[in-house]
Each structure stands twice: as C-alpha cells, then as structure tokens.
Amino acid sequence: MTNLEGNIVDVPNPSGRGPGYRYFKAAKKLPRVKKLFEKQPELRKRRTTNDIYKIIDASYYGYRDEVLAIVKGPTEVNMRTEAEKxxxxxxxxxxxxxxxxN
Incomplete structure (x- = not known):
C-alpha cells in the first residue's frame, strides 16, 4: 500500500480486518454511497380480479383445441408410431x- 506521496507504507493487516481495521461507517454517509444503500420501494400495482379475467381468453378454457389438433396431429402420430416400434x-x-x- 502507498501513501499520497507514493512511498510504500507497511500496513499491519492489508485485508482490512482485524486490529488495523480503520472503517467506521463514514463512507456510508457519502452522497453516492448513500444512494446505493437506500432501498427503492417497489411500485408494483396489485392486480385485481377484473385484470386477471382480462388476460383469460378462449384458449384458456380449451375452446381452441381444433387449432392444436391441426398442428399437433401429424407429430403425435409420428411419435406414437416411433414409440410403438x-x-x-x-x-x-x-x-x-x-x-x-430356458
């Protein structure tokens, strides 16, 4: 570790812990550091029942199965025959x- 003039200074415990530890929480009072430690409140709006029902459509209740049958049909047949083999x-x-x- 060096001082302001660039000379090497002997530090008894360079890790920053133990008897040579010189941190007294003063850095937390600095403006930019203070912002880092402040917790921002979450601004999440609660969903109402009405909001949840707006998201649900016909596919949720399974009314669009014919579309899935068209898409999945040939693939399921192939998978079934492969599994059977x-x-x-x-x-x-x-x-x-x-x-x-025997």
Missing amino acids: EWRRVEEIRREARRRA
Whole structure:
C-alpha cells in the first residue's frame, strides 16, 4: 500500500480486518454511497380480479383445441408410431432373452 506521496507504507493487516481495521461507517454517509444503500420501494400495482379475467381468453378454457389438433396431429402420430416400434423391438429382445434362459 502507498501513501499520497507514493512511498510504500507497511500496513499491519492489508485485508482490512482485524486490529488495523480503520472503517467506521463514514463512507456510508457519502452522497453516492448513500444512494446505493437506500432501498427503492417497489411500485408494483396489485392486480385485481377484473385484470386477471382480462388476460383469460378462449384458449384458456380449451375452446381452441381444433387449432392444436391441426398442428399437433401429424407429430403425435409420428411419435406414437416411433414409440410403438421401439416397444416392439424391446419386447422382441425380452422374448429372445427368455428363450435363451430356458
């Protein structure tokens, strides 16, 4: 650590803790630092029941399932056939293992 003239000064505890600790909360009184420690109040407006119901639309109640069926239909069929193929393959392996065990 150096002083204002640039000379090296021996500090007994450079970490800032312990017997050489010289902080007396004076820095908290500085204007810019004071702003950092002040907590800003949250300005969140509470939602009313009416506000919540404004957000809810027909899709929330499931009235647009036909749109989802158009989009998801082919994908679900493909996924189902792939899962079925995998299941049949695993079953065949199990049958082979049982035959060999007997």
